[in-house]
Amino acid sequence: MTAVHIAGAGMVRFGKYDPAVTFEKLAVEAARNALRDAGAHRRDIEAVFVGHVFGGPVAGQRVATELGLGGRPVSNHENYCASGATALREAWMAIRAGLCDVALVIGAEKMTDRIKGGVTPDANDLDAQQGYVMTAGHALSARRYMHDHGATREQIAMVAVKNHAHSRHNPYAQYQRPVTLDEVVNARRIADPLGLLDCSPISDGAAAAVVCSATGLKRLGLPTDRPEVRAIGLVSGTLRAGLGDINEEDISRRAGLQAYDMAGIAPEDIDLVEMHDCFTIAEIVRLEGLGLVPKGQGAAWTAQGRTSIGGALPVNPSGGLLSRGHPVGATGMAQVCELYWQLTGQAGQRQVDGARLGLAYCKGGTVSGTDGASVTTVVMSS
Structure with missing residues (x-):
C-alpha cells in the first residue's frame, strides 16, 4: 500500500472567539497555515476532508470556497470528538487507494456561540x-x-x-x-x-494538515522523510x-x-x-x-x-x-x-x-x- 505522509501542519490558537470570528474564518486560517508549512499552493490540493460537529450543512464546502478550492471533491465527517481524526482517516484511505496524491484535512469547530452548559448526547438518546x-x-x-x-x-x-x-x-x-x-x-x-479544572473547556479553534503520498511530496519538492501516518x-x-x-x-x-x-x-x-x-x-x-x-x-x-x-x-x-x-x-x-x-x-x-x-x-x-x-x-x- 502507498505510504501516507504529513507534509505540513497548521493551527489557530484555541480559545473563546468573538461571534464575528466565524467557523469558516478559523478553518481557513488553520488551512492556510498548513499549506504554508508544506509549501503547497491551492492548485496542488486534489481533495478536501473536513471534520466538524456543529458546523452546519456543507461546512467543508463553505470553507473550501473561501480557500479558493471550489470544484474539488469535498467531504464532511462527523464522529463527535473523533471527527477530525475520522476526516484524516478518509484522506489516508483515498491516498492509499491511489485516488489522489495531495489532500487537505481540516478539523474545525465554533462552539462558544452554539453550546451553553454541559454537552449532552443526542436528544433522542435514552x-x-x-x-x-x-x-x-x-x-x-x-x-x-x-x-x-x-x-x-x-x-x-x-x-x-x-x-x-x-x-x-x-x-x-x-x-x-x-x-x-x-x-x-x-x-x-x-x-x-x-x-472545574478536571473538565475540558468549551472552545473554538481549527487545525489542519496537508497529507501526501510519496508522489505528492515529490510534486511539492519535499523530501520523503516527512512523518508517516x-x-x-x-x-x-x-x-x-x-x-x-x-x-x-x-x-x-x-x-x-x-x-x-x-x-x-x-x-x-x-x-x-x-x-x-x-x-x-x-x-x-x-x-x-x-x-x-x-x-x-x-x-x-x-x-x-x-x-x-x-x-x-x-x-x-x-x-x-x-x-x-x-x-x-x-x-x-x-x-x-x-x-x-x-x-x-x-x-x-x-x-x-x-x-x-x-x-x-x-x-x-x-x-x-x-x-x-x-x-x-x-x-x-x-
Whole structure:
C-alpha cells in the first residue's frame, strides 16, 4: 500500500472567539497555515476532508470556497470528538487507494456561540432523556476507579496539573499557565468528585494538515522523510447488557489493537501519546484500555511523573484537551499537528527527547447501551 505522509501542519490558537470570528474564518486560517508549512499552493490540493460537529450543512464546502478550492471533491465527517481524526482517516484511505496524491484535512469547530452548559448526547438518546451529561458519566468513572484501585482524588487531579504544566509552552493552547494541585482539588465542584479544572473547556479553534503520498511530496519538492501516518484505527461501541464495568474500556482496547496490528508495533514501542483527556479520569482509564499503562496504575503513574515530559511515557505534551482546549471537531487534527511537530523536532520547550513513534487517541460521543460511539487511534512515525 502507498505510504501516507504529513507534509505540513497548521493551527489557530484555541480559545473563546468573538461571534464575528466565524467557523469558516478559523478553518481557513488553520488551512492556510498548513499549506504554508508544506509549501503547497491551492492548485496542488486534489481533495478536501473536513471534520466538524456543529458546523452546519456543507461546512467543508463553505470553507473550501473561501480557500479558493471550489470544484474539488469535498467531504464532511462527523464522529463527535473523533471527527477530525475520522476526516484524516478518509484522506489516508483515498491516498492509499491511489485516488489522489495531495489532500487537505481540516478539523474545525465554533462552539462558544452554539453550546451553553454541559454537552449532552443526542436528544433522542435514552441517556440524554435521563439528563445523563458527559460530566456525570466521568464522575461515576472516577468514583469507581478510586474504589476499585485505591487511587486518591489528588492522584486523579494530577492529570490536570501535568497537562497545564505542559501547555505553558504551547502557543496554540487556550490556557498557558500552570495550576497547582490545591487549585484543581478545590475548584468549583461540577460533578463530585470532579471540579472545574478536571473538565475540558468549551472552545473554538481549527487545525489542519496537508497529507501526501510519496508522489505528492515529490510534486511539492519535499523530501520523503516527512512523518508517516502508519495506521489509523476506527471502531464503534458494542452493545452492553447488565451493569458491567464503567472503566472496562473495551472500545479503547479494540481501537488500540487495530492500530498496533496495522502499524506492526506493540504498545511499548510508543514514545509519546496525545490522549483525549476530556476529563482527568478519562486520560487514566483510556491509557489503561490501550494497554499503554497497567490496569489500575494510571493514577499512580501520573502522580509519579511517569506520564510527564521527561517521564517513561509522555502524555499530552501539547497540554491536552484540559488546557489546550477542546473544540470537538478540531481536536483530532490538533493531536496530529502535535505529533507532527514532535516527530520533526519542532515542539520547542515541550519537545519529547527521542520521539520517533507517536499515538493520538480520540473518543467521540456516547450511545445508550454501548461502551461509546467512536474511537480513533492514529499512529505516526518519523
